Amino acid sequence: MTGRVLITGLGALTCLGAGAPALWHGMLGGGGRPRPVPDPHAHMRTTLMYLFPGDLPAEPAAVAHVPLASGPRYAVAAAREAVADAGLSEPVLRDMPVLLGVEMGNAGLHEARRVAGPDAAATAGPRRWTPLTVTAAAVGAALGSRAPNTSVGNACAASAYALTLAADLIRAGEADVVLAGGAEGVTRVGMGAFNRLGAADPVRCRPFDRQRRGTVFGDGAAMLVLESAGHAARRGARAYAEVAGAAWSCDAHHPTAPDATATQVIRAIRAALAAAGLAPGDLGAVVPHGTGTPLNDVVESRALREVFGDHCAALPLLNLKGMIGHTAGVAGAVGCVAAALMLRSRMVPAAPRRDEPDPDCPVWLPSTPTPLDRPSVLVNSYAFGGNNASVVLTAPGEDR
Template sequence: MTKKIVITGLGASSPLGGTMRESWEALLAGESGARTLEHDWVAQYELPVTFAAQARVRPDTVLERPVAKRLDPSSQFALVAAKEAFADAGSPELPSERLGVDFSTGIGGLWTLLDAWDTLREKGPRRVLPMTVPMLMPNGPSAAISMHFQARAYARTVASACASSTEALVNAFEHLQAGLADVVIAGGSESAIHPITLASFSSMQALSRRNDDPATASRPYDVTRDGFVMGEGAAALVLETEEHALARGARIYAELAGGGVTADSHHITAPEPEGLGASRAVQLALEHAEASADDVTHINAHATSTPVGDVAEVRALHRIFGDRISEIPVSATKAAHGHLLGGTGALEAAFTVLALHERSAPPTINVTEQDPEAPLRISGTPIPLGEGPQLAVSNSFGFGGHNAVVAIRSV
């Protein structure tokens, strides 16, 4: 028997705000989270890119000091977002064996790993912290959340680059359908604004180099786009069966109607140019939702602002929606919050939930000359959504050819 899976809680710590509500309001206002980096290491290593979308609120200023000290920033962000989401869901009471965690990261505890390496080289092995390995593990975020909430159904981690947290949502959907839990905390986290990642992404020509104007650097679908903007933070969603949510009188934001996961098997960094794998992921999500392409009223696009990636996604969408793609309101929110890598899909899914809940598709900022190869309906201001039933898809695609899409339905 197919179960209806609903979303009852949202939480975030992002470049736009320290909470989900702050992030959403800044997004609707057309703000940008991208700023010039003020770290000494930018000049020390002569980095070609000197800006990023850092989190608006540092997580170690939110968590209790003893807790923060034992967690990598990626786990700190995850715990902050999860605590907000669980409280937003009304802190559901249930047996710990019925509460699960599906969380993700693209890179893991990068800061912990590289700081420990510096310590080893400069001060010797005795100065390396004993918690280094637990802090750098990619499963650190899901473990921290599981232990905080005593979630004993399971605590699982997925790492599929920039598709990670959308894939975590698909996993949560499947785990709830399978009866492994009644409530799941799902999402993703990343804290990788570090000299090594900025240098590497820059070396592969993936980052925008608009050092003189960070706020307008991420410009998806614009003819002058030149790469993405690194971001950081986390987002969490509380998912549960509708039966469980109704029994406890929970407020329901929307329904997680389905999800699709595919692989390009094409190239380690470049997307399959015709969007074949991406379009199959969209189709699978719609099939799970028992919906057709004609039912879709809103799209949150992956849209990183890279010259190649944006066009491949447009081709994938055209394959599914045909010429109707020019009529569906599309939001490319990375223009505002940057690319949170493994955390970005969950943040965008949360924004999609709020778009349906509040009937307003968020704006796509920084587009001054839209690429004719991307004939999408985008706007620099919010686009009102209708009063009737709404169905949206949120896309995420990652290095390695990972594609993950969720379908979200209004209630």
């Protein structure tokens, strides 16, 4: 991969609060806890979710004629934080493409309109059709971007794909600065689907725990400003990390289940390391996909053991979904925000308590904060359809 791409701005909105600092301090504090979604129409076995604790941002209430539900509004709030953190000027924002990974988009608005029963007539909002994929457009409009605003829909790996596409735009010389990330709000469809699949944990999100029974979703947004090293140097910008390598693969195995052999997961990890110019022993930590679903955690553990061999026993994993839940299309982006913060502090936060370690998942989840001995972090993001993405972040300026 030629041409260095830096991360110069971060934004996040999760169950741990608003802002990337809130995410970092919340991770150091052990993460959040799920609570029932306050939706009287969520008629399903479990309605637990890791919910943003603040008020829904009041603006933007709409983009063009389309009213905005929580997901797009969260996206705008996180995007504004990221570009302010990067110190971008208005002329730069005008030329900045926006690439977002979004799974459910504006679905919350549609669900509010389609409530069955006597409350249906009281549902707020116009009765006209509106698109789901408005999040990138809402962010672009809010920031004044006149460059392409694009949504990527590769299910729960969407924002990892968006970030690697953003890095490719910079390396190809198509842009100097790109905003990449993802955003999701509360939707009954997402929770209901995982309930019907038997993949919703009724207790909490427990990745790599022998007692795990599925995942638990979280809402929010995560944004990263990606910038060419030359552009960042010309304006004297600081950098959190470098996007050193990335790779995709596809299982082509099953609509929802991963391939138990982990062949394509292994392929993506190895290709991302190779693109970054790193050997397996050079890696300092992993932000795993780690959803808490029984098969996914075993498959990812198998892949990590295959790629890293004996080094896996000394390779700390950040149990991020155990702290903020599975943020669906946001997962890859928030994993990269967490990785950038780890590289800045040279620390891996401790994992939440596990009820019982799973012998089929022989990975290391540190019980205390652990130094990041090697300045490189692998972020894995997987999705239905066998979509796999791996991203390697390194400390800025590291020789490889």
